[in-house]
Amino acid sequence: MAMIVKFWGVRGSIPTTAQWARVFGGNTPCVEIRAGDGVFICDAGTGIRELGRDLARRSPAPKAAHLFLSHLHLDHIQGLPFFLAAVPDLRVHVYGVSDDDTSRRRLLSGELGAEFFPQNVEQPRASLAFDQLDDTEPCVIGDVRVRSLPLKHPGGCHGFVFEHDGRKVVYASDVDLDAGQAGAQERTATSDVMTLRPVPRALLNAARGADLLIVDGQYNDPQYRVRVGSGHSSCLTATDLAIQADVKNLALFHHDPDDRDSDVETKVKLCLARAAKLGAELPIFAAREGVALKF
């Protein structure tokens, strides 16, 4: 059975409705993975609203969905109230990794409160169930195996590895791949072109051989240098991660909210050029709303 991955939100930090961002889309992170009979969702950014409307139209309508939250920054949870209202009959299992599970429950429940979301209390909405993930222990849902791993991002963040029937998809939004790497701030466009950059070992191992790696590629190198500490990556380091992990496809994700479509396309070209110079034949593309891939 195949895995189908669909991008519903690909933008980082804050949604943008600008016409110049229309091709790749302006909604914040949400990726749907269909595997076996299950619907798996990575993050509940504003893109999840449209996913909810789509699920409500499907026949037969799914009875359950499994939502994996990388972290609780606003751009990753902002669409949840609208999603839940769109699919009132759905049971949503919310998975996250946290030392304090009650904080996830408290924050998400707060977001659904009348102070933040003016929903009529009588209006039906999907029910939530909270499940805890452990980085040391994969969980199995139906015939899909899901592992989590910590990512370097202010306040903490987690990536997820979905495996099904010999296929693997890795979601690693919001990660600074260069965190703690000496010399990352001094790089120029040509200074390290023949040397693969060091990348986090745990993510490298998790991504090894993946059919698809979805990873933070918000910046180019000059942007990264002036935004060190924001918890996001240079798309060129993301490329080096994909090459070293020998993934089959790389999707650059979490596009900068100020990036025009042409800026995103330029980043892809930069990455393709770097991969070619390093001798790698790797399909690299920018995640785009409304696009689905099958593996």
Place this chain on the structure above:
Amino acid sequence: MAETSSHRRSEATVPTLIVAARRERDVRPHRLQQIEGTGAPRLIPLDREEFVMGRDEAANIRINSPRASRRHAFIRRHEEGFELLDNESRNGILLNGLKVYSAVLRDGDVVQVADGVFVYHES
């Protein structure tokens, strides 16, 4: 006085022109322009809810190629325009060179189905 009169005229005509321009844009159908493959060049107005692309003689957009499946792909109306969907074809579909399963189309997208290459134009 003449200046005031001219000013009034422009106030009266400009909104009318804007309305007319918007109507014009709304009624023009989106189009698929075939630039390569058997049948090219041709311009296909997307004036139906659904189009079948493939080798089948009954396909709305026929692609006469052994690499095309009989009913290879669909183009369906979507609230944002049109959506391209692979119909479990043998050789798949490419969007701007990337193999995709489905995609909401954007102006200027290049769609490849077997030997047929098409450019999508929004109205």
